[in-house]
Amino acid sequence: MTAPVVHPTAIVADGAKLGDGVKIGPYSIVGSNVVLGDNVELVSHAVVEGNTSIGPGSRIFPFASIGHEPQDLKFHGENSRLEIGANCTIRESVTINPGTEGGGMLTRIGDNCLIMASAHVAHDVVVGNNVVITNYVGIAGHCHIGDFVRFGGTCVVHQFTRIGAHAFIGAQSMVDGDVIPYGMAVGNRASLTGLNLIGLKRRGFEREAIHRLRAAYRQIFASEGTLRERVEDAAEIFRDDALVQDVVRFIADAQDRPILLPRNGHEV
Structure with a gap:
């Protein structure tokens, strides 16, 4: 067993559960209902709140806001959750919100995901495993993203959209319809431009x-x-x-x- 290491300037609320080898860097904040799995690292200035669990080996970088209440006017304080899987990397200024009563009460990120700087994952979104969400991508509420999906930079995805496994979304696309598994979508508004042959x-x-x-x-x-x-x-x-x-x-x-x-x- 390796005891958690908490920087003196960090704040860890009573009730938070820290696994073996957890590292909490300078000026980070961990809420009372948060669960950090083994070897999770908050690099610095990261905030994890709400009913949030972070899987083993995940790393969260400065100024990320994880688990704060959804940006949804219908949210009324329900006891919803956010689950982030193992070995995920969440870069600077990312925001990820928990679920709502209208969407199943859960936002879930799978294992081995990379979420790059300033991306946003809204309430009730389900993201599969091995997904790459690049800089400034915005995923609206209730979307379902399959395994191995790749996003180019500055994409936006309309609420309730489904993106199938192994799909690729080109940079600066506005996706307002479902994208088939293995497909490639590009444009504003996006259209299907073929199969993700390179990814396959x-x-x-x-x-x-x-x-x-x-x-x-x-x-x-x-x-x-x-x-x-x-x-x-x-x-x-x-x-x-x-x-x-x-x-x-x-x-x-x-x-x-x-x-x-x-x-x-x-x-x-």
């Missing part, structure tokens, strides 16, 4: 699987028929392909938000 190759997806996914993409976003009809056809033609079925299920699960389409695609 980097993560070791087989060439044949990528080829099948490309074929399914061309069919789903062709100009003939309706999107629903094309999705049903792809579901049947590629019924044994796991990647294509991920896309099919994602589109089928769409509810109140539109699916981003290519510029020459037809609306549902």
